[in-house]
Amino acid sequence: MYKNFRIADELVRKTEEAELAVQQQFREIDKVCEFNSLKVLQAFHKYQISEVHFNSTTGYGYNDIGRDTIEKVFAEVLGSEDALVRGQFISGTHALTVTLFALLRPGDLLLSITGKPYDTLDEVIGIKENASSLKSFGVKYDQIDLIDDDFDYEKIITYLKNNKVKVIEIQRSKGYSTRKSITIEQVEKVIKKIREVDQDVIVMIDNCYCEFVGTKEPTEVGADIMVGSLIKNLGGGIAPNGAYVAGHNDLIELVAERLTAPGEGREVGPTLGINKLFLQGLFFAPSVVASSLKTAVLASKLLEDMGYEVEPKYHDVRADIVQNIVFRDKEKLIRYCQGIQMASPIDSHAIPEAWDMPGYTDQVIMAAGCFTQGSSIELSCDGPIRAPYIAYMQGGLTYPYGKIGVMKAVQQLLQE
Numbered sequence: 120m121y122k123n124f125r126i127a128d129e130l131v132r133k134t135e136e137a138e139l140a141v142q143q144q145f146r147e148i149d150k151v152c153e154f155n156s157l158k159v160l161q162a163f164h165k166y167q168i169s170e171v172h173f174n175s176t177t178g179y180g181y182n183d184i185g186r187d188t189i190e191k192v193f194a195e196v197l198g199s200e201d202a203l204v205r206g207q208f209i210s211g212t213h214a215l216t217v218t219l220f221a222l223l224r225p226g227d228l229l230l231s232i233t234g235k236p237y238d239t240l241d242e243v244i245g246i247k248e249n250a251s252s253l254k255s256f257g258v259k260y261d262q263i264d265l266i267d268d269d270f271d272y273e274k275i276i277t278y279l280k281n282n283k284v285k286v287i288e289i290q291r292s293k294g295y296s297t298r299k300s301i302t303i304e305q306v307e308k309v310i311k312k313i314r315e316v317d318q319d320v321i322v323m324i325d326n327c328y329c330e331f332v333g334t335k336e337p338t339e340v341g342a343d344i345m346v347g348s349l350i351k352n353l354g355g356g357i358a359p360n361g362a363y364v365a366g367h368n369d370l371i372e373l374v375a376e377r378l379t380a381p382g383e384g385r386e387v388g389p390t391l392g393i394n395k396l397f398l399q400g401l402f403f404a405p406s407v408v409a410s411s412l413k414t415a416v417l418a419s420k421l422l423e424d425m426g427y428e429v430e431p432k433y434h435d436v437r438a439d440i441v442q443n444i445v446f447r448d449k450e451k452l453i454r455y456c457q458g459i460q461m462a463s464p465i466d467s468h469a470i471p472e473a474w475d476m477p478g479y480t481d482q483v484i485m486a487a488g489c490f491t492q493g494s495s496i497e498l499s500c501d502g503p504i505r506a507p508y509i510a511y512m513q514g515g516l517t518y519p520y521g522k523i524g525v526m527k528a529v530q531q532l533l534q535e
C-alpha cells in the first residue's frame with residue numbers, strides 16, 4: 120500500500136523504528152486519554168445527556184435545553200463554575216476578542232505576561248493600528264516577555280505592585296513564536312504568585328491547542344476565565360465551528376452580554392442543529408487529542424533521527440498539540456507542508472503555496488486538507504516564510520492518518 124502512495128521502503132522501515140522508540144510516550148498519552156474520557160463521561164452522566172439535548176432552535180433561540188446543558192457539561196469537564204459554548208463564536212480569535220471587550224473598560228489596563236500574543240490579536244489589542252481595537256476605546260496594553268521559556272516572576276510582581284491591572288492574559292500555546300508552550304504547572308505557579316500581590320486582577324488564559332493534553336485545565340488551578348476554539352481540541356474534529364469560554368459565572372455573564380446584547384446575554388443564540396455535533400465532538404475529543412499527540416511525537420522522533428531540529432523532542436513533556444520542525448531552508452518548509460496536503464483526505468490534489476494572509480506580516484504557507492475549513496485539530500501544517508523556516512504541525516483525527524501524513528511529508532523532503 121505504501122508503494123501506491125510513493126513512500127519508499129526505506130522510509131517505512133525508519134518510521135517503524137521511530138514508532139518502536141516512542142512506545143513509552145504513547146502509553147503515557149493513552150493514560151491521559153483514558154482519564155479525560157472518564158471526565159467527559161462523568162459529565163454526560165451527571166447531566167443525564169439524552170436525545171432531547173440534540174434539539175435545534177432557530178431565530179432567537181430561547182429555551183434551548185441542549186445548548187444550556189452543553190454549557191453545564193463543558194463547565195463540569197473543565198472544572199469551572201460556568202461556560203459559554205456557542206456556534207456564534209466564529210473562531211478562537213473571535214471568542215478571545217469578545218472576552219477581552221467584555222472584561223475591559225476605557226482606562227483599564229491589559230497585561231500579557233507571555234510576551235506578544237497570537238498574531239491575529241495584534242489588531243484586536245491595537246498593537247497594530249485598527250479603528251475598532253481595544254486601544255481605540257482607551258484600553259491600555261502592556262506586556263512582559265518570558266525569560267528562558269518561563270514567566271519573569273520578579274518583573275510581574277513588581278509590575279502588579281506599581282500598576283492597577285484589570286486583566287492578565289496568559290497564552291499557553293506558542294503561536295508562531297520560537298518559545299516553548301506553557302505547562303499547567305507553570306500556570307498554577309504564576310497564578311499563586313500573582314494572588315500574593317493582587318487578589319482582584321482577572322487572570323485570563325488563551326487555552327487554544329492545550330485542552331486534554333494533560334489531566335488538568337487552567338480553571339482547575341486558579342485561572343478566572345479561559346478561551347479555546349472548537350475547531351481545535353475540544354471540538355474533536357466533529358464540531359463544524361464555534362468556541363468556548365469557561366470560568367467564573369459573573370465573568371461568563373459579561374462575555375454573554377457582549378456576544379449577543381446587553382439584557383439578552385446567554386438567553387438567546389439559536390443552535391441551528393449544532394448541539395449533537397458539540398456533544399459528539401467533546402465525546403471524541405480525548406481520543407482525537409491523543410491521536411494528534413501521537414502524530415506529533417512520531418514526527419518529532421522521525422525528523423530528529425533524520426538530523427532536523429525539533430521542538431518539543433519526542434520525550435519532552437507537552438503542553439499543547441503543536442510540533443515544530445526547524446528547517447532553516449525555505450524550500451524544505453514548503454515541501455514538507457505540501458506533503459501534508461498530499462496525504463490529506465480533502466483537497467489532496469491542491470498544492471499549497473505561501474501567500475500574504477490578512478493579519479500576518481510575513482507570507483504564510485498552510486496545508487490543511489480538512490473536512491472543516493481551517494480546522495487544525497485535523498492534520499495541518501503551516502509556517503511563516505521567515506528564517507529559521509519553522510513548520511508548525513498539529514492535529515490528526517486518527518493516528519494512522521496522522522502517521523501517513525508525516526511519512527508523505529518526509530518523503531517530499533527527501534525528493535529533491
Ligand SMILES: *Cc1c(COP(=O)(O)O)cnc(C)c1O
Binds near residue numbers: 212239
Ligand atoms: C489558534 C489560536 C488562536 C485563535 O485561533 P482561530 O484561528 O481564530 O480559531 C489564538 N491563540 C492561539 C494560541 C491559537 O493557537
